[in-house]
Amino acid sequence: MTAAADHRQHLRGIALMIAAVSTFAVMDTIAKWLAQSYPVPAVVWARYVSQVLVMVVLLGPRHRAGLVRTRRPGLQILRGFVLVSSTMLFFNAISRMPIAEASAITFISPLILTAMSVFLLKEKVQPSTWIAVAAGFAGVLVIIRPGSGIFSTAAILPVATAFFFAGYQLLTRKLAGVDSTVATLFISALVGAAVMCFVVPIYWQPLLSPWHGALLLAMGILATAGHFMLIRAFENAPASTLAPFVYAQLAAVLLLGYLVFGNFPDGWSLVGMALIVASGAYVVLRQRR
Numbered sequence: 457m458t459a460a461a462d463h464r465q466h467l468r469g470i471a472l473m474i475a476a477v478s479t480f481a482v483m484d485t486i487a488k489w490l491a492q493s494y495p496v497p498a499v500v501w502a503r504y505v506s507q508v509l510v511m512v513v514l515l516g517p518r519h520r521a522g523l524v525r526t527r528r529p530g531l532q533i534l535r536g537f538v539l540v541s542s543t544m545l546f547f548n549a550i551s552r553m554p555i556a557e558a559s560a561i562t563f564i565s566p567l568i569l570t571a572m573s574v575f576l577l578k579e580k581v582q583p584s585t586w587i588a589v590a591a592g593f594a595g596v597l598v599i600i601r602p603g604s605g606i607f608s609t610a611a612i613l614p615v616a617t618a619f620f621f622a623g624y625q626l627l628t629r630k631l632a633g634v635d636s637t638v639a640t641l642f643i644s645a646l647v648g649a650a651v652m653c654f655v656v657p658i659y660w661q662p663l664l665s666p667w668h669g670a671l672l673l674a675m676g677i678l679a680t681a682g683h684f685m686l687i688r689a690f691e692n693a694p695a696s697t698l699a700p701f702v703y704a705q706l707a708a709v710l711l712l713g714y715l716v717f718g719n720f721p722d723g724w725s726l727v728g729m730a731l732i733v734a735s736g737a738y739v740v741l742r743q744r745r
Contacts (some may be wrong), residue, residue, distance in 0.1 A: 472685045473701045479682035481708035482537025483548060483675050484559065485716055491551035492618045495659035497652065500544050500670070504648035506676025509577045511642050514680070523642040535627040535640075536647025542620035543648065551552060554719040557599050559709045560729040561614035566699075567592040568622035588735040589614035593733030598724055637687050645679075703733050 483503075490499050515523060534580045549558040567589045600611040631640060663669050689698055706729065713719045721729065 463627050466693040466697055469689045469691070469698055470701055472692060474704045475696045476682045476685035476689060477541075477702055477705035478708045479678050480684065481559075481705050483678040483682065484546070484555060484709065485712045486671050486675055486678070487547050488550040488555050489716065490668065493549060493664055493668065494661060497546070497655050497659045498661065499673055499675075500540070501649070501652035501656040502549055503543065503547075503675045503679060504540065504645055504652055505655040505672045507679045508642070508649045510676045510680045511645060515638060515642070519638055520571050522636060523639060523738055524641055524646070526643060527632050528631060530689040531627060531631055532635065532640065532643045534649055535624060535631065536591050536628060536644040536726035538620055538624045538652060540623055540648035542546060542617050545613050545617040545620060549617060552613070553566035554713055554721065555709045555717070556706070556713045556719065556721050556729075557725055558614040558723075560725075560732055561596050561599060561611070562618045562621065563703065563706065564592045564596060564615070564725035565625065565737055566739055568618055570739055572622055585739055588738045592732050592735035595728040595735065598728030598731060599721075608688055641680075641683050641687075644651055660665050666717045667684050671681040703737065706733065 487499050487503065546558065546562060549568070570585060570589060596615065628640075635643075710720070
């Protein structure tokens with residue numbers, strides 16, 4: 457492949473990454489909007505069940521049993537459980553606090569993953585990276601500072617989300633190359649749907665309008681589309697090139713939070729977000745080198 461063709465392929469991967477994380481931002485915005493009318497567990501249930509249905513309809517005829525074929529069923533089930541736990545925590549967070557601030561706090565997950573890699577994967581981390589990790593957590597404290605409207609028990613939820621998502625990423629690393637990407641995506645959605653089917657009867661309520669039903673289905677479509685664009689992005693460009701563009705999701709939720717809910721972070725929250733993004737980007741670039 458020529459240098460020009462390689463460059464075009466990397467640009468394609470970057471565009472797919474930005475499209476994927478923007479799709480996730482739209483899905484989260486829909487979830488926050490629906491959580492004003494429905495219990496969060498019901499919204500989470502709809503998100504996973506609709507994704508399973510979409511994948512069965514679109515991919516079932518082609519992949520059939522390949523959708524659930526795995527060599528590490530235990531790890532796949534654990535990964536799915538960790539992901540649905542992360543979703544439950546995050547949807548609860550955005551139902552109680554502004555979406556931009558909640559999303560920004562979850563971006564400490566790469567920093568948490570760095571710390572976890574030291575203890576679980578025995579990876580070596582430079583002192584400057586630990587400083588970046590500390591700066592990221594300082595950014596969280598700036599966002600949820602005592603005396604602000606954000607400071608409440610709800611602020612714990614996006615922090616917990618980040619821990620669960622870091623665990624999800626760690627399990628994804630361990631499963632890389634073990635099972636097909638389609639199977640890994642489907643099993644995660646299936647586990648999430650199965651877990652929520654046990655929970656949702658407690659919180660069930662009928663649809664208030666057909667429009668809400670369409671939005672609940674749209675969440676599954678967006679989740680499927682977003683993950684597939686994410687996969688295609690990594691097929692076109694290396695992870696080290698794509699990682700900084702994950703933060704495009706924060707720009708998307710800032711815009712959507714303002715347009716849909718009329719919320720825009722104050723100056724201190726923006727400073728905290730900048731700290732989190734800068735520290736996360738530094739860790740990514742350090743790992744790339």
